Amino acid sequence: MNIGHAWIKYRHDYFYEDYFHEYWDPYKIAPLIFDNEYVTTIDVYEHNGTHVSFLETRRYLNKSIRYHQIVIADLSVPHYNHPEISVHTFFIPKSLNAGDPVPGPIYIRESDLLIPWAQTINETVGKLFAGIHRQCNHIYWTRETDGASSTGKGKTYKLFQEKNVYYDRETGIMLSLYYNFTDVVYNEEGTLVRKYVNITEYKIIETSLWNNPFKTVQRYSPYIITLLLLLALLLFKRDIIIERVKSMKS
Numbered sequence: 001m002n003i004g005h006a007w008i009k010y011r012h013d014y015f016y017e018d019y020f021h022e023y024w025d026p027y028k029i030a031p032l033i034f035d036n037e038y039v040t041t042i043d044v045y046e047h048n049g050t051h052v053s054f055l056e057t058r059r060y061l062n063k064s065i066r067y068h069q070i071v072i073a074d075l076s077v078p079h080y081n082h083p084e085i086s087v088h089t090f091f092i093p094k095s096l097n098a099g100d101p102v103p104g105p106i107y108i109r110e111s112d113l114l115i116p117w118a119q120t121i122n123e124t125v126g127k128l129f130a131g132i133h134r135q136c137n138h139i140y141w142t143r144e145t146d147g148a149s150s151t152g153k154g155k156t157y158k159l160f161q162e163k164n165v166y167y168d169r170e171t172g173i174m175l176s177l178y179y180n181f182t183d184v185v186y187n188e189e190g191t192l193v194r195k196y197v198n199i200t201e202y203k204i205i206e207t208s209l210w211n212n213p214f215k216t217v218q219r220y221s222p223y224i225i226t227l228l229l230l231l232a233l234l235l236f237k238r239d240i241i242i243e244r245v246k247s248m249k250s
Contacts, residue, residue, distance in 0.1 A: 005044070005045070006043075006044045006207070006208045006209050007041060007042065007043050007044065007207065007208050008041070008042045008044070008090075008173055008174075008204060008206075008207045008208075008209070009039060009040070009041045009042075009204070009205050009206040009207065010039070010040045010041075010042075010174075010202045010203060010204055010205060011037075011038075011039060011202070011203050011205050012037070012038040012039065012040040012058065012200075012201070012202050013036075013037050013038075013199075013200075013201040014036050014037075014038065014199070014200055014201075015197070015198070015199040015200075016197070016198050016199075017195070017196070017197040017198075018194075018195075018196050018197075019194065019195040019196070036060070037060075037061055038058050038059060038060060038061070038066060039058075039059050039061065039063075039205075040056065040057065040058045040059075040202065041056075041057045041059070042054050042055070042056055042057075042090055042173075043055040043057070044173075047091060047094075047171070047172065047173075050074055050075040050076040050093050050103065051073075051074055051075070052071075052072075052073055052074075052075055052091050053070070053071065053072040053073075054070070054071055054090070054091075055068060055069070055070050055071075056068060056069050056070075056071060056090070075091060075092065075093055075103055075104065076093070076103045089165075089174060089177065089202075090173065090174050091172050091173060091174065092104070092137070092167050092172050092174075093172055094169070094170065094171055094172040095169060095170070095172075096121050096137050096167075096169065096172075097121060097124055097137075097169075098121050098122065098123045098124045098137075099120065099121060100120065100121045101118070101119070101120050102118075102119040102120065102121065102139065104117070104118075104119065119139050119141070119163075120139070121137045121138070121139060122138050122139055122140050122141075123137075123138045124136065124137055124138070124169060125138055127166060127175075129166070129168075129175045129176070129204050130175075130204050130205060130206055130207055130210070132210050134168050134169070134170070134175070134210075135168075135169040135170065136166040136167060136168060136169060136175060137166070137167045137168075137169050138165075138166050139163065139164075139165050139166075139167070140163065140164045140165075141161075141162075141163055142160070142161065142162045142163075143159075143160075143161045144158070144159065144160050144161075145157070145158075145159040145161075146158055146159075156185070156186050157183065157184070157185055157186075158183075158184045158185075158186075159181070159182070159183050159184075160180070160181075160182040161179075161180065161181050161182075162178070162179070162180040163177075163178070163179050163180075164177070164178040164179075165177040165178070165179075168209075171209055173204075173207075173209070174202065174204070175203075175204045176201075176202060176203045176204065177200065177201065177202040177203075178199075178200075178201050179198075179199070179200045179201075180197075180198075180199050181196075181197075181198045181199075182195075182196070182197050182198075183195070183196040183197075184196075
C-alpha cells in the first residue's frame with residue numbers, strides 16, 4: 001500500500017516537568033511544569049516503503065496552531081540526532097512482523113549521554129483503532145541507564161525510559177504511543193540537582209486511510225432518519241389507499 005496525500009489526526013497529551021536547582025536553594029525553587037493537550041495532524045505527501053515526507057501540525061484544543069514543520073527522511077538510515085525521533089515516532093516501514101528489527105536511530109543523545117534506541121517488533125496483534133480492527137505491530141520496552149558526565153563536571157545521571165507503541169502493519173503509521181522519559185541528575189556530593197520528566201501520549205482519532213463506519217453513519221444519520229420517516233409515511237398512505245379500495249369494491 002503506497003500512502004500519498006493522506007492524513008492522520010491524533011489526540012496528543014504532553015506532560016513536562018523540569019526541577020532544576022543547581023544554583024538555587026532546592027527548597028525555594030518551584031519546578032517548571034507544562035501539562036498540555038493538543039490535536040496533531042500528519043499530512044502525508046509520500047510513504048513508499050522507507051522514504052517518507054509529511055507535514056506535522058500541532059494545534060491546541062482551541063484550534064490555534066502550536067507549530068508545524070515539514071519532514072523528509074529515509075526510515076532505513078540510522079540517525080543519531082534527536083530531531084529525527086519525530087520521524088520514527090509517526091512512521092516505521094510497512095509490513096514488518098514480530099521479531100523484525102525496526103530501522104531507525106541506533107542511539108540518541110540526551111543529558112550528555114548516548115542512549116541505545118534500537119527497537120524490535122514484539123508482536124503482531126489485532127486491535128481496534130479509529131473505529132476499525134487493524135493488524136498492529138507492537139513495540140514495548142523499558143530501559144534504565146546509569147552514567148557519568150563526559151564534560152568532567154562530576155555529575156552522574158539516572159535515566160528511565162518506557163515506550164509502548166502500536167503501528168499499523170499495512171501502512172506503517174503510528175496508531176498509539178506512550179513514552180516516559182525521566183532523567184535524574186546528581187552532583188559529585190550525591191545531591192539531587194535536577195529532575196526532568198517528559199511523558200508523551202498519542203492516539204489516532206481519525207484518518208483518511210480507512211473509513212470509520214460509525215462516524216459515517218453518525219455523519220449521515222439526519223438524512224437517514226428523514227428517508228426512513230418518508231418511507232414510513234409512504235407505506236402508511238399506501239395501506240390507507242389499499243383499505244379504501246377494498247371498501248369501495250365491497
